[in-house]
Amino acid sequence: MNLENLKIIVTGGAQGMGRHFAQQLVSAGAHVAIGDVNESGLAEVIEATKANQKGTLHARRLDVSSEADIASFVAWAHAAMGGLNGLINNAGILRDALLVKKDRETGAVKTLSKDQWDAVIGVNLTGATLMTRDVVAKMVETNQRPGVIVNLSSIARHGNRGQSNYTAAKAALAANTVTWSKEFATFGIRVGAVAPGMVETPMTQGMNQKARDALVSAIPVGRVGVPEDIWLAVKFVIECDYFNGRCIDVDGGLSM
Ligand SMILES: NC(=O)c1ccc[n+]([C@@H]2O[C@H](COP(=O)([O-])OP(=O)(O)OC[C@H]3O[C@@H](n4cnc5c(N)ncnc54)[C@H](O)[C@@H]3O)[C@@H](O)[C@H]2O)c1
Numbered sequence: 001m002n003l004e005n006l007k008i009i010v011t012g013g014a015q016g017m018g019r020h021f022a023q024q025l026v027s028a029g030a031h032v033a034i035g036d037v038n039e040s041g042l043a044e045v046i047e048a049t050k051a052n053q054k055g056t057l058h059a060r061r062l063d064v065s066s067e068a069d070i071a072s073f074v075a076w077a078h079a080a081m082g083g084l085n086g087l088i089n090n091a092g093i094l095r096d097a098l099l100v101k102k103d104r105e106t107g108a109v110k111t112l113s114k115d116q117w118d119a120v121i122g123v124n125l126t127g128a129t130l131m132t133r134d135v136v137a138k139m140v141e142t143n144q145r146p147g148v149i150v151n152l153s154s155i156a157r158h159g160n161r162g163q164s165n166y167t168a169a170k171a172a173l174a175a176n177t178v179t180w181s182k183e184f185a186t187f188g189i190r191v192g193a194v195a196p197g198m199v200e201t202p203m204t205q206g207m208n209q210k211a212r213d214a215l216v217s218a219i220p221v222g223r224v225g226v227p228e229d230i231w232l233a234v235k236f237v238i239e240c241d242y243f244n245g246r247c248i249d250v251d252g253g254l255s256m
Contacts, residue, residue: 001148001238004029004055007081008148009074011064011131012091014041016201017152020227021088021234022049022057029054033077035062036091056081064091064127065119074134078142085147087135088234089128089173092152094203095120096162117165124169129176132191136184145188150237151177153195155251170195174247181245190244192237197251199225220253 003025010025012018013034019041025032026049034057036042042059049057058080062073078084095116102109132149139147156163157171177193184191198204198215204224207215216224233250237243 001085001146001241003235003238006030006086006238007083008086008088009033009035009077009084009131009135010088010090011035011062011127013059014038014045016203017196017199017227017230018088018090019045020231021090023052024231024235026055026057027052031056031058031081033058033060033073033081035060035064035073035077037061037063062091064131065122067130070127070130070134074131074138078138083142083144084135084138085144086149086238087131088150088152089131090152091127092124092154092203093120094163094166096166098162099164112164120165121169124166125172128173132180136180136187136189139189140187146241147184147187147189148238149180149184149189149191150234151191151193151247153177153193153247155195155197155249155254157195157247158255177247178245185244190237190241192243192245193247194230194233194237195247195249195251196230197225197249197254199227199230201227215254218254219251223252225250225252 008030010018010022013022014036022032022034039061046059063069097112097116099112151173153174154170156167157174160167174193177191181191230250233248
């Protein structure tokens, strides 16, 4: 599919990778609707993108953990862009903790809370699934084809210490990329996933320096990724009409 005139939703578009994807899409002539819980971030992206608008950029508050929000956002985005043929499931959160941890000094045992589990599954998995459901339903109702869905997984999908919740969500998203590619083939809709390694965004900026240095030393290309590295893979998924049902790890060769 061509980027020009694509009508695509990007969730979590107020900062980090979602913001970068939205700006690259608009500068290539796409029509883009970004949704995020961070409303001041959305306003800032609209302002920052004004000078570079080959396509159009629309923004509205969206909480992907709310089914009602998703339904009204999809209807609004369809009307605002005059159609809909793409979705990037990018919104995501972390609530890292070991499933069971014993404090070295006190011996106290701490566990991952159900709230930490539910929050990450609610946004990263249920949110992406309901977004996909409602966007695809809209494309089918309006006979819009071809279409493309891009899921942001993570290399944590292979398993990562301290991330039971995140790993479960991102592995499920990669697996359902296959499921959905099979289910939606009849509608002319492809589904692909991109699994980043460590990327420089607000999500990773809070990481402590020691953990960061250790991680960077394990990355064969010798650096942390930047949103543009991941954009190149997202762009490939959108543009290559023969790419379907697969997840691409973009991690500088880092293995977990
Ligand atoms: N940064 C990394 O190293 C990395 C690595 C692998 C995968 N990822 C994934 O890539 C995606 C983008 O990550 P990022 O690093 O740009 O993160 P980020 O934290 O910088 O941005 C995520 C955006 O999602 C929004 N968001 C959070 N909860 C939301 C909700 N309920 N509804 C709508 N929006 C919500 C946030 O407000 C934020 O603007 C995420 O899915 C993340 O899990 C990131």
